[in-house]
Amino acid sequence: MDTDSRAKAQRFAELHREGCFLLPNAWDVGSARILEAAGFPAVATTSAGVAFSLGRPDHDFFAEQPPEDRVDRETMLGRVREIAGGLAVPLSADLEDGYGESPETVATTVARTVAAGAAGGNIEDFTGDRTRPLYDHKLSVERVRAARETLAADGEPFVLVGRTDALLVGGTLDEAVRRANAYLEAGADCAFVPGAADAETIGRLVREIDGPLNVVMGLTGNTLSLDDLRALGVRRVTVGGSIARAMYRRLLDAARELADQGTFSYATDQLSQTELNDLFRQGSRQG
Template identity: 45%
Template sequence: MASPTAPPSGGLTSMTATTATATAFAALHTPAAPLALANAWDVASARLVEAAGARAVATTSAGVAWSLGSPDGDALARDRALDLVARVAAAVSVPVTADIEGGFATDPAGVGETVTGVLAAGAVGINIEDGTRTPADHADRIAAARAAAEAAGVPLFINARVDTYLFGLGEPHTRLDETLARAAAYLRAGASGIFVPGVTDPATIAELAKGIDAPFNVLVGPGAPTVAELGALGAARVSLGSGVAEAAYAVVRRATEELLTSGTYGTLSGSLPYGELNALLKG
């Protein structure tokens, strides 16, 4: 496997294939049939997602960081994250989009370097979050990401995350307008779509979808509207984020606690058969 930070290999044929995959991935974003993403964090989870029939694989930055012994939130080293993306992309045949947190860099130029590495790793999409950065700073990061993708000749799908609702930024009565203003700025900077986690209220989702002139991504979990309902509200992409990894790690804790307290093993009921999982990773 080529180094994630090296230019994509394979010449024109490889670049044509990557461009075709990126174009196909972008086309999956439609409210008529929202792109449903159960985010993976390693090769095994990615293969399971693909085998279940998913049209694409998305990584979760939190799950990736935890699996590599790091906390989420711009703490994981870039090279370790890109190595994981390369392993996932090489293991599946569907498009891969990588959650790169804030860009694994301290400035826009570094974000561009990260995107070059993401493309070399085989992914055709990224998720990049603004967090507590200023909108202007994040727009510069998005512009750098787009410039790096254009230099590589790949129509990278840049999913720009707006964290106003997730972090409760600003006053509640101005939050919708602030979110829409950030979304517009990020789209002008080169974003392909907008991701607004932290909101599952149907009325707010409908307003966001109406006001964002690009594919709109919603983060979901128990109690949220169904994928079809979100599509009817205007969402083009629906993702589980770190939720699947959190559920998997919850099984680890419950199984251990049961083993140590009662000496029983009921938590393991319903586990994937060893042979099925092992076969998924052969060849």
């Protein structure tokens, strides 16, 4: 990790010490630079958004997604490297399940993510296999521990996030809490429990999880605001692929208007060439 990447990683770690911050998700350098220009202190990637930008579906159950449709580790880390290199703020990477089952594979993925310039990353326990949608509890813990041991050996700052998809696959809140705490004990710096969207559920997670909690908003038009989440005690808020999906909604609407009506009203609210040029000039980057 070079000096600039190390400084970003240290700043990113500090964001997790106290308070609550919003970490929006980008899928390419352009989307990340726009989020940076809006003033966010850090940006995350979205595996869904990256997949969509490549014309592929997001990581899903294997029955619904042939292996050749999945974005592989090389492609994802290449995108992480591009985005990290194009930002002056820290970048956290969505690493899905670490691109393999074994703890050794997860450790390698995390080490390569550090080398790509990221300041943090998520490791999830979703398998893609309907017969066992989550990795076995013990194995899941070993995967997080292997990642932490690799980071400790390298001595580089990196915010490791242990994500459990228990709620997304029909598991109980008790299981989500149990897994989140186990990942924190194994060395994760932050727990991530997608699928929690109401104040009661999130409040219980905050109370029962022994460390910082990340929740994701924007998946179902959540009514909770950042102030609400801050009051509940959430440390970090991401938005997953929701910005990317909103962008693709606009693209699909424009395509349908052009194809079906031959009109151009979709262009009424477009950003001007000048605005985008100004946003993307290297000299406009915030230090």
